Amino acid sequence: MDGRARGYGTTARLLHWLVALLILLMIPAGYLMTGEGLARGTRDALFLFHKNVGAALIAVVALRLVWRLTHPPAPLPAHLPAWQRRAAGLSHAGLYVLMVVMPLSGYVRVRAGGFPIEALDRIGLPGLVPRSDALAQAASNLHAAAAWGLIALLALHLAAAAQHALIHRDGIWQRIWPPIRRG
Ligand code: HEM
Ligand code: HEM
Secondary structure (H helix, E strand, O other): OOHHHOOOOHHHHHHHHHHHHHHHHHHHHHHHHHOOOOOHHHHHHHHHHHHHHHHHHHHHHHHHHHHHHHOOOOOOOOOOOHHHHHHHHHHHHHHHHHHHHHHHHHHHHHHHOOOOOHHHHHOOOOOOOOOOHHHHHHHHHHHHHHHHHHHHHHHHHHHHHHHHHHHHOOOOHHHOOOOOOOO
16 A cells, blocks of 8 residues: 555545535635626525535534544655645645634624524524624624635645646645545
8 A cells, every 4th residue: 555645534535525515616606696797586595505505514614623633644745845844734724714714704794694594593593693783794804804815725725736636746636535535
């Protein structure tokens, strides 16, 4: 077995790709639903998707964080220069912070604004923040600013992943792909 290829376990891989898929849908949904010119029904459907899938992401990201803290991945291969290890560590930490800040600020924005989150309302989970226009506005500002930070870090993340997978072909890509670890 090639030790470099082992990297992350199956659960960590599945969680990475589930969160990646959902976040890569949430970002365009967020901009589309707040933009101009959509039919009312389409906008409502996007809001429904964004709020409810976003709320589910709070739980999935919490699970991912717990899993990460209790199941550290195999160390990065020794051939990587120190600055690349540091850049990977910092950018991954930033992605984790934004994975928490994005859904939480969205939740606070909606609940403080007095709006429903249909799936949570259906299971009887009450709003956990007070109704406040000032709080809703602050959370909305944070949500919009953090979205830019997330997009910037993701651009870096995807560029690094593409470089490892297509140019260096150094086994980093195989640490996380395929979603189910073979062997
Ligand atoms: C198509 C999209 C994506 C690709 C190609 C990709 C690729 C990768 C690769 C190759 C790694 C392994 C790095 C290593 O060996 O340490 C990784 C790890 C990671 N990815 Fe992604 N990723 C994608 C989307 C995302 C998204 C949307 C997020 C979250 C916003 C994310 C967050 C992370 C984090 C936090 C790690 C580090 C995992 C850990 O050490 O716990 N990725 N990704
Ligand atoms: C990882 C999770 C999330 C991502 C990546 C995300 C992303 C985005 C983006 C890119 C926008 C457009 C930003 C802008 O208006 O400038 C947006 C807007 C919005 N998001 Fe999210 N979002 C997430 C979670 C949530 C959650 C959980 C909720 C509520 C339960 C939510 C509620 C909203 C609302 C209401 C808006 C409209 C902006 C406003 O009226 O203040 N989001 N989101």
